[in-house]
Amino acid sequence: MGVLWYTEWLSPLEAHVHGIKEVIFDGWTKYQRVTIAKTGSFGKVLFLDGYAQSSEYDEFIYHESLVHPAMITHPTPRKVLIVGGGEGATLREVLKHDTVEHVVMVDIDQELVELAKKYLPEWHKGAFDDPRVELLFMDGKEYIEKTREKFDVVILDLTDPIKDTPGVLLYTREFYEAVKKILNKEGVMVTQATSTRYYINAFTIIGNTLREVFPYVRLYKVFVPAFYSEWGFAIGTISRDPLSIPQEEVKRRLKAMDLKYLDPEAYAFLFHIPRYMLEKMKKYTQVSTLENPLELAPWNHQT
Amino acid sequence: MGVLWYTEWLSPLEAHVHGIKEVIFDGWTKYQRVTIAKTGSFGKVLFLDGYAQSSEYDEFIYHESLVHPAMITHPTPRKVLIVGGGEGATLREVLKHDTVEHVVMVDIDQELVELAKKYLPEWHKGAFDDPRVELLFMDGKEYIEKTREKFDVVILDLTDPIKDTPGVLLYTREFYEAVKKILNKEGVMVTQATSTRYYINAFTIIGNTLREVFPYVRLYKVFVPAFYSEWGFAIGTISRDPLSIPQEEVKRRLKAMDLKYLDPEAYAFLFHIPRYMLEKMKKYTQVSTLENPLELAPWNHQT
Amino acid sequence: MGVLWYTEWLSPLEAHVHGIKEVIFDGWTKYQRVTIAKTGSFGKVLFLDGYAQSSEYDEFIYHESLVHPAMITHPTPRKVLIVGGGEGATLREVLKHDTVEHVVMVDIDQELVELAKKYLPEWHKGAFDDPRVELLFMDGKEYIEKTREKFDVVILDLTDPIKDTPGVLLYTREFYEAVKKILNKEGVMVTQATSTRYYINAFTIIGNTLREVFPYVRLYKVFVPAFYSEWGFAIGTISRDPLSIPQEEVKRRLKAMDLKYLDPEAYAFLFHIPRYMLEKMKKYTQVSTLENPLELAPWNHQT
Amino acid sequence: MGVLWYTEWLSPLEAHVHGIKEVIFDGWTKYQRVTIAKTGSFGKVLFLDGYAQSSEYDEFIYHESLVHPAMITHPTPRKVLIVGGGEGATLREVLKHDTVEHVVMVDIDQELVELAKKYLPEWHKGAFDDPRVELLFMDGKEYIEKTREKFDVVILDLTDPIKDTPGVLLYTREFYEAVKKILNKEGVMVTQATSTRYYINAFTIIGNTLREVFPYVRLYKVFVPAFYSEWGFAIGTISRDPLSIPQEEVKRRLKAMDLKYLDPEAYAFLFHIPRYMLEKMKKYTQVSTLENPLELAPWNHQT
Structure with missing residues (x-):
């Protein structure tokens, strides 16, 4: 059973968790939290602000x-x-x-x-x-x-x-x-x-x-x-x-x-x-504009 | 943040977790643990011995x-x-x-x-x-x-x-x-x-x-x-x-x-x-036989 | 590794999780979500709205x-x-x-x-x-x-x-x-x-x-x-x-x-x-009144 | 909701999880995995092989x-x-x-x-x-x-x-x-x-x-x-x-x-x-000797 886990909150009621074999880098740039780690299933992964951006595996x-x-x-x-x-x-x-x-x-x-x-x-x-x-x-x-x-x-x-x-x-x-x-x-x-x-x-x-x-x-x-x-x-x-x-x-x-x-x-x-x-x-007819932009819920942006 | 979570162990170092809105049934038949629950993302789901068998959603x-x-x-x-x-x-x-x-x-x-x-x-x-x-x-x-x-x-x-x-x-x-x-x-x-x-x-x-x-x-x-x-x-x-x-x-x-x-x-x-x-x-050339069967690791069969 | 877990959010960055051997009851009364379950470590536990109220063990x-x-x-x-x-x-x-x-x-x-x-x-x-x-x-x-x-x-x-x-x-x-x-x-x-x-x-x-x-x-x-x-x-x-x-x-x-x-x-x-x-x-000098009551953050009251 | 979590497995059916604000060090010495991190609740914590050894807080x-x-x-x-x-x-x-x-x-x-x-x-x-x-x-x-x-x-x-x-x-x-x-x-x-x-x-x-x-x-x-x-x-x-x-x-x-x-x-x-x-x-009368030593289950020593 792994000890360090990266949690991607897909919604407040769903998440995917990666066991981390080793953290290669974890810190904050001026814009975001960057974590680079060896995961159990996807090899090396780059995470930004709580989400995998891409994995060595795929x-x-x-x-x-x-x-x-x-x-x-x-x-x-x-x-x-x-x-x-x-x-x-x-x-x-x-x-x-x-x-x-x-x-x-x-x-x-x-x-x-x-x-x-x-x-x-x-x-x-x-x-x-x-x-x-x-x-x-x-x-x-x-x-x-x-x-x-x-x-x-x-x-x-x-x-x-x-x-x-x-x-x-x-x-x-x-x-x-x-x-x-x-x-x-x-x-x-x-x-x-x-x-x-x-x-x-x-x-x-x-x-x-x-x-x-x-x-x-x-x-x-x-x-x-x-x-x-x-x-x-x-x-x-x-x-x-x-x-x-x-x-x-x-x-x-x-x-x-x-x-x-x-x-x-x-x-x-x-x-x-x-x-x-x-x-x-079919349900979604909105057009995203400066006045009425598309905005997604920030499930995991606290940290 | 959900309080009751169903964890599917995809490996010892990877899991997917479902927030459970309500447990409809949880118990053991003669053969397996059966959990039927309303999940956050997939509607009603039937879980057997730790894994989603199928979801209302898909x-x-x-x-x-x-x-x-x-x-x-x-x-x-x-x-x-x-x-x-x-x-x-x-x-x-x-x-x-x-x-x-x-x-x-x-x-x-x-x-x-x-x-x-x-x-x-x-x-x-x-x-x-x-x-x-x-x-x-x-x-x-x-x-x-x-x-x-x-x-x-x-x-x-x-x-x-x-x-x-x-x-x-x-x-x-x-x-x-x-x-x-x-x-x-x-x-x-x-x-x-x-x-x-x-x-x-x-x-x-x-x-x-x-x-x-x-x-x-x-x-x-x-x-x-x-x-x-x-x-x-x-x-x-x-x-x-x-x-x-x-x-x-x-x-x-x-x-x-x-x-x-x-x-x-x-x-x-x-x-x-x-x-x-x-x-x-290409790496896998085994044929599964009674003598040498295909067997998968039981990540989560303890409970 | 357990499959069903009850998560008590002690803060947005700390939680205690109980592996659930069997859910005895899970549902909503008029006032709260009630979960009664056999846990891995504390025997039977009564949970209300996300927190253990008391356990058979202690x-x-x-x-x-x-x-x-x-x-x-x-x-x-x-x-x-x-x-x-x-x-x-x-x-x-x-x-x-x-x-x-x-x-x-x-x-x-x-x-x-x-x-x-x-x-x-x-x-x-x-x-x-x-x-x-x-x-x-x-x-x-x-x-x-x-x-x-x-x-x-x-x-x-x-x-x-x-x-x-x-x-x-x-x-x-x-x-x-x-x-x-x-x-x-x-x-x-x-x-x-x-x-x-x-x-x-x-x-x-x-x-x-x-x-x-x-x-x-x-x-x-x-x-x-x-x-x-x-x-x-x-x-x-x-x-x-x-x-x-x-x-x-x-x-x-x-x-x-x-x-x-x-x-x-x-x-x-x-x-x-x-x-x-x-x-x-020493830091806390407030008196809780109707006008200025003591109120705790609702970490986990969504579900 | 935190993204990186340290999980202490207290048993196969109980764990305590710490949201990690930042990993200060994570790696392996010759003897053990060492993780030093800022946690959500206990300040800086030293973890060895899956367990908090001590925290800044207490x-x-x-x-x-x-x-x-x-x-x-x-x-x-x-x-x-x-x-x-x-x-x-x-x-x-x-x-x-x-x-x-x-x-x-x-x-x-x-x-x-x-x-x-x-x-x-x-x-x-x-x-x-x-x-x-x-x-x-x-x-x-x-x-x-x-x-x-x-x-x-x-x-x-x-x-x-x-x-x-x-x-x-x-x-x-x-x-x-x-x-x-x-x-x-x-x-x-x-x-x-x-x-x-x-x-x-x-x-x-x-x-x-x-x-x-x-x-x-x-x-x-x-x-x-x-x-x-x-x-x-x-x-x-x-x-x-x-x-x-x-x-x-x-x-x-x-x-x-x-x-x-x-x-x-x-x-x-x-x-x-x-x-x-x-x-x-009263139940435990064993004396730990080289021949019959006290040994605890290794819940989390895989990684």
Whole structure:
């Protein structure tokens, strides 16, 4: 029986607990509590403010699913912006596309990125040293609003829109409009869109909100063991529906990279939303705006 | 913060905990500890000896996935045997096939079935009263070894092969040979095959074992939220590969029933085993036999 | 490793968890959630709204310590009022004093008392059937304000003054003044006074409040294993300081009863408050009044 | 709701959990897992292999109670041996006696002592730097068997005799005989004697074993909040019964030191064992020997 446990409060009446074999780092950056630990079941795990962000065991399922649908939807992604993604694994996946010439990664938390560089080499695998990468430590929203650069793909690898945190702003219509302004004409954006089980409301509302801004929007999901649930994503594009990409192109482009999870069958199934879920989603018609934003309950933000 | 919690020990260093709003029943039958409770996240849940067997919220994902691939693999299932499945939900799904004329359900634990009849109407939905059903309370292994009846489909809805429990015997080559003997010439059997995450060894070994006995064997899996992981199944057939069934037939037969989860896309994806999982599975070459059976560690069987 | 656990939240960052061998009763009365269960370490335990009220293993330490100092402080207690104490164990201890002629027990929760009668015979030991007992189901505060009877001893065996619960009123100066009015001229009252560790503030403030009303007030405490801490009590008397009772009288009167915990040495040590505790107590000068009542944080009152 | 929790398994069906505000150190020395963390309720805590050894909040209760009865029982303690006690707090208390000329402290775990020096200044308060102190890193048993020095007082501040750990040997008759050999003619030894609640058997058996070796033996206990129970100690002396010391001498010698817990009343009550505990103790007649040692179940020694 383990002695030190990390508890993820999925709601006030549900939790998942990880026995910790050893704490590698535990402390507070300017923005959040960071815990890096060896868990009993998922190897090394990065926890931020009470939740696993990714695990050595299965981070590739999350990161491959976040990155590649957006990248493949763009015919030739050359310039990519990543907001968040401090572990460096989103960056690692982006760099696998050989069309990529320049990646800007903006993370507000420099201390977190330093910790990742030091303690999470299995994640970034040296990606931060790639000459195509420009790493900025600042508020992603501010960057997007001020930059004069244009991007083919924008990837939002963010924490959830928890009530009373600045993250709430990064899921609003106004923010997505700002993102659209810095996209090239075949531009694509993707955002993580929370758990489809614990926050089916958020998953739905993020889709609703994107549809106010982009002509093509697709919600998708993948099961990530370390999240105990299917995880949602939402993609918005200007000129090509992700579901209209020829099968042959998907296969060819996936094959060019050495992926652990996303093969063509898994790729196709990402976009399958089962009937029982669709029925639940019908209830949520909200659009997230600055005035009436999507906000999630802060189950475990006390410590 | 909840006060009463049900803890599922997924390993000595990982657990999932359910806040319990109210205990509906907690006690011991001759065979096991039965707890029926209203949980915070999954509605009413049936727990046996420390693990959720099925939840009001998503039992249909498990039961549809257990029952229909086997039923559809048989061209015209008329006679069906269910071993286990005390909740009555497996029975409910079997009865949705209008070719079915006779179902024998054998469960060793009469007290459990009585509790299910009383407290779990959302599961069985009156299935026990269907005139096609014959309900027997006895050891399933003994029934299979002694019966003179033949079946089109045999469904093994069992608890896991935990060390030092009689369930171990129901996952051996010898047992599957006994099952094969009571199958008709187009016969199909299916068994639950444990969690693909926590017990990838068991999942693999059950497949290995079936392949010693049946000409066609397919492993498949589905994500069940209340199990926090994808759940495995193994199907063994005498004359038709489940993957050879024409798409049209799958669609037609699924459409005839009112299912909540299994649509044709979900059905196809059941059989997708991702590359990273296949790599893990290569390590396990054991066949489970009476002499050298598959046995899982009893994390939480003390109470 | 246990599967069903009762969690007592001692603070948002501390808890004690009891493995539950079997739930005997779990449900809601009109006033509270009642759970009666066999625990791993304390035998049968009665939990109310998230906290152990008393355990088969050591309820006698609490009940003997609550009842006898007050009873012994009165020279000849004949008429006794108990408010709360649904288990019947406080009643049982009062009846051990052979001077007692009439006991009125007032508990607001009739369903709880019925459950205690049925499931907690080890506590009440038939006390409810004693002909000296008058059992009333009503609000204790209302009873005290309206009754025309007078009592020698009033025992307040209450739940803690949790914010937003009616219990808050039963720890105010105004309430203690009402109690004083129904006491005879040698009258004594005692109240449970919360944990001296978790609520040293409450323990102190209850003492402060009593001192506004009674000429003699003594705080005391005893270690109760099932509470993981020393438990506090406060006694207020009209004409005799509990510490002025001759040793001989204490010995004689204790000896006349068959007690499991309170021998003369343990009795004397009840009133010992160590230096480090006294230093903490200096900080709390509040008096609890209707206008500015003592209120404790409701750690676990959601369910 | 906390996210990182330290769980002390008091039995397979009881635990106490501490919300951890920050992990200061977590790692393995050659001998044990050491976790130093800021807890929600007890300030900084040192945990070894799953159990709180002492807390900033109340370590003085434990250390004062361990050290001073033995020291006071000796008329003029000049030479003192401490085995264990890596935090340095036992040493700190010993040095408060101004008769002390030389203290040998032997701890097997040098890394632990280094961690204590660095992270636990509130415990040792510089005691390691006192010129009277000789600090040795070696096996305490070996030291006692080989040394030619003699001591007035020997203090055994050890971890519990957990099955399959070397600590088991330090609670046997043979070991106590070795201790006796290095005592001067008025010599006194004291050992921690486990929890009186969780291990009343161990508490009793340690007393039984000492009585085989020493003419005067007294068991005593004190409530330590961070241990959720009364903690036991056992004292063995060659020439003076601890209970025969004149009250005046106890008062005078206690007063000479600046103690937070042990005043004369608290001191007297240490030796009070209540009737219900005495009754439980009658069951345990074992003497711990090399052949048949006292061994406690290792609830949580897996990690």
